[in-house]
Amino acid sequence: MRLSKDKTSLIYNQFLTLSGIPPDTYEYRLGNRSALEWVIDQYQVSTDKRSGITNDPNREDDPQYILRLIGQVITVSLETVKIVRSLPPLGLPPEEKSPTSPQLILTSDLENAPSITKLGIFSHVNLPGS
Numbered sequence: 001m002r003l004s005k006d007k008t009s010l011i012y013n014q015f016l017t018l019s020g021i022p023p024d025t026y027e028y029r030l031g032n033r034s035a036l037e038w039v040i041d042q043y044q045v046s047t048d049k050r051s052g053i054t055n056d057p058n059r060e061d062d063p064q065y066i067l068r069l070i071g072q073v074i075t076v077s078l079e080t081v082k083i084v085r086s087l088p089p090l091g092l093p094p095e096e097k098s099p100t101s102p103q104l105i106l107t108s109d110l111e112n113a114p115s116i117t118k119l120g121i122f123s124h125v126n127l128p129g130s
Contacts, residue, residue, distance in 0.1 A: 001040055001066075010040070010070065018067075021074065028077035035077050039069060 002011050007026060009019040026034040033041075043057040043066055059065045 001044060003037070003040065010036075012067070018070065022078060024081050025074050025077045028080045035073050036070070039073050043069070 001013070003009070004011065007023070008021050009017055010021060011017050021036070025036055028035050030038050045054065045056045045058070047054045057066065
C-alpha cells in the first residue's frame with residue numbers, strides 16, 4: 001500500500017487503486033504527517049527480521065476492514081479540516097517567530113469548540129461537557 005507521487009491516489013495492491021483523494025485530507029496532521037499517511041505506514045504487512053514473525057493487519061474475518069478504515073480516516077480528516085477552518089480567530093497578537101523556538105499552533109478555546117458527539121462523527125463517545 002502506497003501513495004502516488006501527487007498523493008491523489010492510493011495504490012492498495014496490484015489490483016486496486018483508490019483515486020481522487022482530496023488534497024485537504026493531508027492538512028489534518030498527527031505530528032509531522034497526515035492521519036492517512038500514518039494509517040498507510042502502520043497498516044503494512046511486515047516481517048521481523050530477527051524472529052521471523054509476520055505482522056499482517058489484514059483480517060480474515062473482515063477483508064474490507066482496511067479499505068473501510070482508509071475511507072473513515074479520509075472522511076474524519078476532511079471534516080476536521082472543515083471545522084478548524086470555520087473556527088473564529090483567537091484574537092491573539094501575532095507571535096514573533098525565531099528559528100530556535102518551537103512552533104505552537106492554537107486552534108480554539110476547547111469550551112467553545114463543538115464537541116465531536118454533536119457533529120455526529122462519533123456518536124458512541126462520551127466527552128466531558130457533551
